[in-house]
Amino acid sequence: MSRQLTETCDPRTSVTRSLLGYGIIAGPVYVVVSLAQALTREGFDLTRHAWSLLANGDLGWIHITNFMVAAAATLAAAVGLGRAMTSGRGATWAPRLIGVFGVSLIAGGIFRADPGMGFPAGTPEGPGVVTxxxxxxFAAGAVGFLAVSMACLVVARRFAGEGRRGWAVYSGVTGAFFLLSFAAVATGGGAVWANLTFVAGIMAIWTWLSALSLHLYRRATPQRA
Known part of the structure; x- marks a missing residue:
């Protein structure tokens, strides 16, 4: 009985799982809050407007807060990954790259995207003035998106080395797709296909982080006394 209690209450594992738990919920919270705003904010069109535009207007504080909450959860997940991936391929760089992504979210909330494409309501059509x-x-997003895409590839290599082919393919494809989706929206000139591709990329990368955090959460085992 005492041995079972010691394993269940192992402090290190408890902290690691708690940190990974933030990684599990970071994406769902960010996506749900963003979609709730996108569907209720006057003048916002999911097919035309990037989610970052939600940081503008009277209710922009909601999306800025969403950025910060997602950033804090992502940074916690990065620490959790570092504690769970103690050795082997990617043990150093995967958590660091996820951490860079978290920091980029903070910067994305501090430096708002310029209004444009008719949003917020009353803004002229077109890309607008670049400040x-x-x-x-944009620079913060570019750095963060590149970092999290590279994290996917680093994790893919780790899983490949462990013989986990499904996880390796999933991680590699997700990283490549997200990077391509960002390239699409950055060069698409506001085209519907480019914006929707990026929305799909955002959902894919957050789903991957949640899935990876859950996978490592389940694999975290208590240390025996």
Whole structure:
């Protein structure tokens, strides 16, 4: 009985699982809050407007808060990954790259995307004026998106080395698709196909982080005394 209690209450495993738990919920919270705004904010069109535009307007604080909450959860997940992936391929770089993604979300919330494409309501159609703040938002996104895409590829290599082919393929495809989706929206000039591709990419990358965190959460085992 005492041995079972010691394993169940192992402090290190408990902390690791708690941190990974934030990784499980980071994506769902960000996506649900973003979609709730997208479907209720006046003038917002999911087929035309990037989610980052939600940071503008009277209710922009909601999306900024969403950025910060997602960032905090992602940074916690990065620490959890570092504690769970103690050795082997990607043990150092996967958590670091996820951490960079988390920091980029903070920067994305601080530096808002420029209004454009008719949003917020009353904004002229077209891409609008590019400000230094908007450029910093884009730069932060570019760094973070590249980092999380590379994290996918690093994790794919790790799983391949462990013989987990399904996880390796899933991680590699997700990273490549997300990077391509960002390239599409960055060069698509507001085209519907480009924006929807990026929406799919966002959902794919958050789903991957949740799935990876859950996988490592389940594999985390208590340390025996």
């Amino acid at each position: 230094p703040q908007g450029m910093l938002h």
